[in-house]
Amino acid sequence: MNLRYMFKELYYQRRRAMIAAFGLSIGIALLIILNALSIAYREAAQIPLKEIGADITVQRAGDVPEELTGAVFPCSAVTLRNEEVKKIGNLPGLKGMGKALLLWVFDADRAWIVLGIEGENSIGPAVLKYSIADGRFLENGKAEALVEVAYARQFGIKLGDTIAISSHEFPVVGLVDASRATKIAVANVYLPLKEAESLAVASKQLQSVSPYAPDDVNLLFIKADQDKISSIASSMKTILGDKAAVATPDSFLKLLGSLFALSDKFTMVASIIAIIVAILIAFKTMAGNIAERAKEIGVLKAVGWTNRNVVFQLMGESVVQCFLAGVLGLFAAIVVSYGLSFMSVSIPIPWEMSPTPHFLPGGGDQIFKTLRLPVTVPWSLAIFAILLSVIIGGMTGGLLGRHIARIKPSEVLRHD
Amino acid sequence: MINSAVLSGVGLRKSYGSLEVLKGVSFAVDQGEFACLVGKSGCGKTTLLSLLSGLEKPTEGKVSLGGKEITEASEDELALYRRENVGFIFQSFNLIPTLSAWENVALPLFPMKIAQEQQRQRAMEMLEKMELNHRTEHLPSALSGGEKQRVAIARALVNRPKIIFADEPTGNLDSATGEAIMSILHRLNDEDGVAILMVTHEPDLAKQADRLIRMKDGEIAS
Numbered sequence: 001m002n003l004r005y006m007f008k009e010l011y012y013q014r015r016r017a018m019i020a021a022f023g024l025s026i027g028i029a030l031l032i033i034l035n036a037l038s039i040a041y042r043e044a045a046q047i048p049l050k051e052i053g054a055d056i057t058v059q060r061a062g063d064v065p066e067e068l069t070g071a072v073f074p075c076s077a078v079t080l081r082n083e084e085v086k087k088i089g090n091l092p093g094l095k096g097m098g099k100a101l102l103l104w105v106f107d108a109d110r111a112w113i114v115l116g117i118e119g120e121n122s123i124g125p126a127v128l129k130y131s132i133a134d135g136r137f138l139e140n141g142k143a144e145a146l147v148e149v150a151y152a153r154q155f156g157i158k159l160g161d162t163i164a165i166s167s168h169e170f171p172v173v174g175l176v177d178a179s180r181a182t183k184i185a186v187a188n189v190y191l192p193l194k195e196a197e198s199l200a201v202a203s204k205q206l207q208s209v210s211p212y213a214p215d216d217v218n219l220l221f222i223k224a225d226q227d228k229i230s231s232i233a234s235s236m237k238t239i240l241g242d243k244a245a246v247a248t249p250d251s252f253l254k255l256l257g258s259l260f261a262l263s264d265k266f267t268m269v270a271s272i273i274a275i276i277v278a279i280l281i282a283f284k285t286m287a288g289n290i291a292e293r294a295k296e297i298g299v300l301k302a303v304g305w306t307n308r309n310v311v312f313q314l315m316g317e318s319v320v321q322c323f324l325a326g327v328l329g330l331f332a333a334i335v336v337s338y339g340l341s342f343m344s345v346s347i348p349i350p351w352e353m354s355p356t357p358h359f360l361p362g363g364g365d366q367i368f369k370t371l372r373l374p375v376t377v378p379w380s381l382a383i384f385a386i387l388l389s390v391i392i393g394g395m396t397g398g399l400l401g402r403h404i405a406r407i408k409p410s411e412v413l414r415h416d
Numbered sequence: 417m418i419n420s421a422v423l424s425g426v427g428l429r430k431s432y433g434s435l436e437v438l439k440g441v442s443f444a445v446d447q448g449e450f451a452c453l454v455g456k457s458g459c460g461k462t463t464l465l466s467l468l469s470g471l472e473k474p475t476e477g478k479v480s481l482g483g484k485e486i487t488e489a490s491e492d493e494l495a496l497y498r499r500e501n502v503g504f505i506f507q508s509f510n511l512i513p514t515l516s517a518w519e520n521v522a523l524p525l526f527p528m529k530i531a532q533e534q535q536r537q538r539a540m541e542m543l544e545k546m547e548l549n550h551r552t553e554h555l556p557s558a559l560s561g562g563e564k565q566r567v568a569i570a571r572a573l574v575n576r577p578k579i580i581f582a583d584e585p586t587g588n589l590d591s592a593t594g595e596a597i598m599s600i601l602h603r604l605n606d607e608d609g610v611a612i613l614m615v616t617h618e619p620d621l622a623k624q625a626d627r628l629i630r631m632k633d634g635e636i637a638s
Binding site: 013 | 462463469472491492494495496498499500502504506510512513515519523524525526532546552555571575
C-alpha cells in the first residue's frame with residue numbers, strides 16, 4: 001500500500017470520498033446515540049436506589065391493621081424476621097446491607113411516619129446525614145430524633161423541641177431536608193433503629209397483624225455485585241415468599257417505560273439496522289467510486305501491480321475513509337448526546353415504596369424522581385464505533401478491491 | 417525462434433467466443449529492435465500487443481518474454497513480469513490524475529520495496545531525460561499533451577524495461593508534438609537499446625521503424 005498515493009487520492013477526490021463517508025457516518029452516529037440513550041436510561045434507573053447507597057431494596061407486603069392506633073406497619077412493609085435477614089446476608093455476591101424500620105404511628109393528636117435508621121451504615125437512609133438542613137445528625141446510642149423540614153414547618157416543630165411519639169419522648173437534634181436526597185425511605189421523623197424497634201415491640205396493634213421481635217426490621221437495603229443483582233433478587237424472593245417486594249435497577253427501568261429502557265433487543269435491533277443501512281449506502285457509493293476508477297486500476301495492473309497490491313491500496317483508502325466517517329459520526333453523536341442530556345425523565349416510585357399512608361392527604365399521589373437524563377458517550381462505545389468503522393472500511397475495501405482487481409487491463413485500456 | 421529475441425510469440429490465436437481475432441500469428445522482436453505493427457482497425461494489432469505484453473493470455477500459442485515463457489504464468493506472475501521487463505505507452509497517456517508528474521513516473525515502483533526517496537530519485541532522472549525537470553510536481557491536468565506523453569514515456573522507462581509497447585503513442589498529439597515523441601522513442605532505442613514495439617495507423621511514423629509488420633484479418637500479411 002502506498003500512503004502517498006492513498007492520501008492524494010482521498011485529498012483530490014475529497015468530494016467523492018466525503019459522500020461515501022457521510023452515509024456511514026450517519027449510521028455510526030445513530031448507533032452511538034441509540035446506545036448512549038440506552039445506557040443513559042439504565043443509569044437513570046439506578047439513581048433512585050443509588051441515592052440511598054443501595055442496589056436493591058426489599059420489603060414484604062402484609063395485612064392491613066384493623067385499627068389504626070399507635071405504631072403499625074404500612075401494609076406494604078411488614079416484618080422481615082431476623083433469621084430471614086441473616087439468610088439474605090449470606091447470599092453470594094452481596095457486598096453490604098442496611099436495615100430500617102418504617103412505622104406509621106397514629107397518636108391521638110397526630111400521625112407520624114417514623115423511620116428507624118442505622119446511624120453509621122453508609123447503605124440505607126443514613127445517607128440523610130448529608131441532607132441536614134439545621135442541627136446535627138443522630139448520635140450513636142442516644143434517644144433523639146431528626147424531623148423532616150417541611151413536616152417541622154407544618155407543625156411548628158423547632159430544633160431543640162421535644163416530640164412525643166407513642167408516649168416516648170425524643171429531643172429534636174436536627175432538621176433534615178429529605179427532598180434534597182432521596183424519594184425512597186423518607187419519613188417525617190427519623191429515630192435510631194433501636195428506638196423504632198422499641199416502639200414496634202410495644203405496639204399490640206402491630207404485633208397482632210405482623211408479629212415482631214427486637215432485631216427484626218421491615219426494610220432492607222442491599223449493596224451487591226452488579227452482575228449478581230438479578231440472582232440475589234431472585235434468591236430473596238425465595239427466602240421471603242411471594243409477598244416480597246424487591247426493587248432493582250431493572251424494575252425501575254421497566255417503570256420508565258421508554259423503548260430504550262424496555263428492551264435491550266430494541267436498541268440492538270435498531271443499532272444493527274442503522275449499521276446495515278449505513279454499510280449498504282457506503283458500499284454502494286464506494287462501489288460506484290471504484291467502478292469509475294476501472295481504467296486507473298487497469299493502468300496499475302498494466303505497469304505491474306499485482307491483484308494483491310491493488311486490493312491493499314483500495315482497502316487502505318476505504319479504511320481511512322471509513323475511519324473518518326467514524327470520527328465524523330462520533331462527533332455528531334457527541335453533539336446530539338449533549339443536546340439530549342438536557343432532556344429530563346421522571347422515574348415513578350412504586351406505591352409500596354411510598355412511605356405516606358394512601359388515606360392521608362397526598363398519600364395516594366404517584367411520586368416521581370425527576371432527573372436530567374445522563375446521556376454521555378462512554379469511551380468504550382466511542383472506541384467500539386471507531387473500530388467498527390475501520391472494520392467496515394476494511395471489509396468494504398477488501399470486497400470491492402477483490403472484485404475490481406479481477407478486471408483485465410487489456411479490456412479497460414483497449415479503446416485508447 | 418531467434419536467439420536474440422527479447423520477445424516472441426509462436427502460433428498465437430485469440431478468440432472471443434466464436435470471433436477469432438488472431439489466427440496463428442508467430443512473431444518476434446529482437447533486442448534493441450524498433451518494430452512497428454500497422455494495419456486497419458480491427459485487424460488484431462492491439463490484441464497481439466496485449467498477448468505479447470502479458471496483458472492477456474492467448475487461446476492458443478506461446479509467448480516468451482526475456483527468455484521466459486509466460487503463457488502459463490498466473491495473473492500475479494504476469495504482473496511481476498510486466499513490472500520487471502515491460503513498459504507501456506498508451507494513446508491517451510493514462511496518467512493518474514491525482515498524482516504529480518514524478519509520482520506518475522514512479523507508479524510502477526510503488527509496490528516495490530524501494531525507499532520513497534529512491535523512487536523519487538529514479539522518477540526525477542527519467543523526467544530529466546524527458547526534459548521535464550521543471551514539471552515534476554505538476555498534476556497531469558496542468559501538463560500539455562506532449563508533456564503528458566513524455567511523462568508516460570518516463571513511466572514506461574522507470575523500471576528499465578527490455579521492451580516498450582507503444583499503442584498509438586502519437587494518436588492524441590498534433591504532428592509536431594508527435595514528431596517530438598517519435599524522436600524520443602528513437603533516442604531511447606538508439607542510445608539505451610530498448611526494444612520498441614509500436615502500433616500505429618500513420619504510415620509516415622511506421623516508416624521510421626527498423627521493421628514494419630503489416631497485419632490483416634488477424635494474420636501477419638507481410
